[in-house]
Amino acid sequence: MWKVLPKFGLLKALAFVFTILLLSTVIILLGDTNFVVMLSINNLIEVSAYSGTVSIIFIGIIWLLAKWGWKAIWYIPKLGGLLDKNVCPNLNGKWAGYVVSSFKDEYGNPLEKQVEMDIKADFIGFDIRLKSLDDYQRSTVVQSEIYKDPRDGNFYVSYIFESVIDEPLSTDDSKFDGAAKLVVRFEADHICLVGTYWTNRTWQRGGNTAGSISLKRKS
Structure with a gap:
């Protein structure tokens, strides 16, 4: 989620807040009636110690806000919807849907599978877990991100994901890699994730391993 924020403006705001806190601490220590003085070694040590404490507290507060505190704002009725559309969508939770592959089954029909996705997102990290409900294969997402396309x-x-099939069919691979790109679509009363995926599955045999994904957040 950090990636979708305007970095330069956010860093300037954080630097401004930190500077105010630091200067306030220095002024309190030195005395606001005689700020311009010749600092002694003891004064310098004292200022450095308090400045370090302020820095640690500031970093701790920012980390807590980025990890959990932001949810208190995003979950405010109506305001959360505006933030989803204009700042960054809150995609946390479990999603359910289906994958339609261009691979054909024995009857010539596109292969369709039900899948579940678990998303854990904050302003520090973004993590995805994806699995098919038929237990034929298991996938591990090795890299994921959310971003806004200007x-x-x-x-x-x-x-990007890695899939493993413990007991593959004779026409399948036991292990393959793939990637997916999903657009966040805002419907009337819910959010959908819709897009496509592609893999290197059976590429040696000219296999066609791509398809579409459609997911909706579970209530």
């Missing part, structure tokens, strides 16, 4: 203004979720 070209169309949409939010996107992209990830």
Whole structure:
């Protein structure tokens, strides 16, 4: 979620707040009636100690806000919806949907599977877990992110995953890699994740391993 924020403006705001806190501490220690004085070694040590304490407290507060505190704002009715669309969507939770592969089954129909996705996001990290409900394969997401494309203004979720099949069919691979790109779509009363995926599955045999993904957050 950090990636979608305007970095330069946010860093300037954080630097401004930190500077105010630090200067306030120095002024209190030195005395506001005689600020311009010749500092002794003891004064310098005292100022450094308090400045270090202020820095640690400031970093701790920012970390808590980035990890959990922001949710208190995003969960405010109506305000959360505005923040989802204009700042960054809160995608935390479990998602359910289906994957439609261009691979055909024995009857010539596109292969469709139900899947579940678990998303854990904050302003420090973004993590995805994806699994198919038929237990034929298990996937591990090795890299994931959410970002806003300045070209169309949409939010996107992209990830790279590794899949393992413990008992593959004779026409399948036991292990393969893939990637997906999903657009965050705001419907009337819910958020959807819709997009495509592609893999290197059976590429040696000219296999067609791509498809579409559609997910909706579970209530």
